[in-house]
Amino acid sequence: MLNYFQNKYVMSEKGAKDLFRSIIWTVVMDISFMVPVVLSFKFLDEYMNLLLNSSNHQKNSILYYVIMSVAFFLVMLVIAYVQYNSAYTKIYEESARRRISLAETLRKLPLAFFGKKDISDLSSTIMEDATQIEMLFSHSVPQIYAAALTVLIMGVMMFFYNWQMSLAVFWVVPVSILVFYLSRKYQSNLHAKLYFIKREISDKIQEGLDSAHEIKSYNREEAFSNTFNLQLDNYEKFMIKGELLTGALINLSYVFLKLGLPSVILYGAYSLATGSINIFTYLVFLVVTARIYNPIMDAMDNFALLLYLNVRIKRMKEMDEMPRQDGKTEFYPKNYDIEFNNVKFSYQDGVQTLKNVSFTAKQGEVTALVGPSGGGKSTVAKLAARFWDIDKGVIALGGEDISLVDPETLLNNYSIVFQDVTLFNSSVMDNICLGKKDASDEEIIKAAQLAQCDEFVKKLPQGYDTLIGENGERLSGGERQRISIARAILKDAPIILLDEATASLDTENESKIQRALSELIKNKTVLIIAHRMRTVLGADKIVVIKDGIIAETGTPLELKEKQGIFSSMLKTQYQNN
Numbered sequence: 083m084l085n086y087f088q089n090k091y092v093m094s095e096k097g098a099k100d101l102f103r104s105i106i107w108t109v110v111m112d113i114s115f116m117v118p119v120v121l122s123f124k125f126l127d128e129y130m131n132l133l134l135n136s137s138n139h140q141k142n143s144i145l146y147y148v149i150m151s152v153a154f155f156l157v158m159l160v161i162a163y164v165q166y167n168s169a170y171t172k173i174y175e176e177s178a179r180r181r182i183s184l185a186e187t188l189r190k191l192p193l194a195f196f197g198k199k200d201i202s203d204l205s206s207t208i209m210e211d212a213t214q215i216e217m218l219f220s221h222s223v224p225q226i227y228a229a230a231l232t233v234l235i236m237g238v239m240m241f242f243y244n245w246q247m248s249l250a251v252f253w254v255v256p257v258s259i260l261v262f263y264l265s266r267k268y269q270s271n272l273h274a275k276l277y278f279i280k281r282e283i284s285d286k287i288q289e290g291l292d293s294a295h296e297i298k299s300y301n302r303e304e305a306f307s308n309t310f311n312l313q314l315d316n317y318e319k320f321m322i323k324g325e326l327l328t329g330a331l332i333n334l335s336y337v338f339l340k341l342g343l344p345s346v347i348l349y350g351a352y353s354l355a356t357g358s359i360n361i362f363t364y365l366v367f368l369v370v371t372a373r374i375y376n377p378i379m380d381a382m383d384n385f386a387l388l389l390y391l392n393v394r395i396k397r398m399k400e401m402d403e404m405p406r407q408d409g410k411t412e413f414y415p416k417n418y419d420i421e422f423n424n425v426k427f428s429y430q431d432g433v434q435t436l437k438n439v440s441f442t443a444k445q446g447e448v449t450a451l452v453g454p455s456g457g458g459k460s461t462v463a464k465l466a467a468r469f470w471d472i473d474k475g476v477i478a479l480g481g482e483d484i485s486l487v488d489p490e491t492l493l494n495n496y497s498i499v500f501q502d503v504t505l506f507n508s509s510v511m512d513n514i515c516l517g518k519k520d521a522s523d524e525e526i527i528k529a530a531q532l533a534q535c536d537e538f539v540k541k542l543p544q545g546y547d548t549l550i551g552e553n554g555e556r557l558s559g560g561e562r563q564r565i566s567i568a569r570a571i572l573k574d575a576p577i578i579l580l581d582e583a584t585a586s587l588d589t590e591n592e593s594k595i596q597r598a599l600s601e602l603i604k605n606k607t608v609l610i611i612a613h614r615m616r617t618v619l620g621a622d623k624i625v626v627i628k629d630g631i632i633a634e635t636g637t638p639l640e641l642k643e644k645q646g647i648f649s650s651m652l653k654t655q656y657q658n659n
């Protein structure tokens with residue numbers, strides 16, 4: 083049973099145990115709520131007898147019921163408290179564990195996984211889905227299982243007591259459940275559709291926020307809001323359809339259940355008239371019948387919600403099953419040479435991005451990756467830092483296979499300066515400090531000076547303490563890039579992965595960035611996606627990547643003389659300049 087809960091609801095072992103306990107306590111509570119009713123009738127029965135023939139024995143027995151009632155009231159209070167604690171507090175604890183485990187999964191996912199769309203998807207899985215699941219687990223799941231168990235236990239007891247009357251109570255239950263069950267698949271599909279439409283809407287909102295500038299500058303506001311409105315209309319339509327359908331089906335099931343009470347009244351009256359039951363049995367069955375359908379009706383309401391839960395649980399399972407990256411956390415390579423050995427890699431099945439890549443980027447040298455757009459340069463640079471795991475071959479750092487090293491440990495050895503710099507809405511100081519958390523102010527300012535940031539930072543209103551806005555929106559492209567170089571200088575990692583800016587910078591900015599870079603790359607293993615002739619010709623080694631294979635490799639001089647792809651790229655660039 084515990085295993086079943088763990089697998090079905092992606093729970094921890096402790097969470098599954100707590101859920102089990104919560105179900106048991108809900109059953110105990112449901113049944114305990116029936117006891118006072120039975121006690122009252124027993125008391126009524128005794129009291130009637132007392133009125134008819136007074137005796138000391140019966141007076142004592144009434145006192146016995148009074149004491150029993152008070153004692154049972156106290157027991158019920160305790161049961162209600164324990165049930166509440168198990169259904170809410172424990173479930174919230176499990177929810178916290180679930181969020182932590184998802185966050186842990188995120189830490190272990192390949193870095194390249196975090197595209198923008200995925201981030202909105204992941205954050206809504208962690209926050210919204212986890213909250214919904216938490217709600218359903220505290221309010222619905224234990225109640226459904228408990229309702230089934232309560233009805234079963236009460237049913238068995240009632241059948242032993244009087245099976246004919248029990249038949250009158252229970253014949254409606256299977257009919258009602260059948261109606262509900264038959265509609266389950268349809269409801270389930272509808273819920274899944276609703277969930278995905280909602281997800282598309284939140285992706286659209288994210289896309290709108292991310293590309294607000296582009297939408298405005300290309301006059302696409304109307305087109306964007308038309309698509310967005312269409313999505314909202316679609317969502318509304320499905321929502322109304324879903325509500326109506328769920329309401330109609332649940333009400334139909336309710337109607338069948340409600341037929342139970344008249345059948346007990348009629349059959350009970352007949353049995354009373356024929357003398358096969360006494361008035362006490364009749365009254366007990368009437369009251370129990372009025373109450374026993376409540377847990378079933380609650381379960382049906384909750385079950386409709388549970389269909390919605392399935393989609394979310396499935397999404398969480400998918401996240402849980404994503405390929406994680408692990409490895410040793412103690413890693414001291416003997417040098418910082420990066421070696422690609424017959425590396426094959428695809429982002430998607432069937433499309434091989436890198437076909438058979440072998441080269442070495444040596445420590446103390448600049449290795450430039452060049453080649454036509456889409457050839458695989460960025461992919462090579464990302465694989466060198468284990469952003470993804472490769473399909474075949476080996477990528478080694480200092481002779482050790484990087485797929486055996488924990489990504490966080492591995493990344494301690496890298497400084498990465500890519501074109502899409504991410505800056506935080508914090509001070510310049512904080513943004514540079516990201517490179518080395520415990521750096522002193524002097525170290526940060528020194529790095530900023532080396533990265534040619536000092537001059538523009540001093541002109542900002544609060545100097546190094548100026549807030550630079552969401553993703554550094556108050557800075558120019560060149561300034562943002564120099565901040566990311568300052569971070570890398572501060573980190574002082576032995577390997578530098580660099581994607582040179584393709585955006586045209588003015589000559590002053592460009593030479594400042596070149597000066598900053600020359601500080602950064604001194605005596606390091608440098609793997610650079612090169613776009614500028616100065617960088618390419620200044621490299622120690624050039625690797626030309628075209629269509630996922632290494633087309634040429636050698637020193638700039640060797641390749642110039644070879645009259646191949648590299649030399650024709652050189653000619654084209656010179657002609658264009």
Ligand SMILES: Nc1ncnc2c1ncn2[C@@H]1O[C@H](COP(=O)(O)OP(=O)(O)OP(=O)(O)O)[C@@H](O)[C@H]1O
Nearest residue numbers: 194429430435453454455456457458459460461462
């Ligand atoms: N995350 C991804 N998922 C799927 N395919 C991808 C992904 N990233 C890149 N690709 C594909 O892999 C191929 C190589 O891309 P890559 O970015 O490595 O080329 P590149 O040589 O760096 O190009 P550019 O010079 O234009 O930046 C391209 O066909 C690209 O469409």
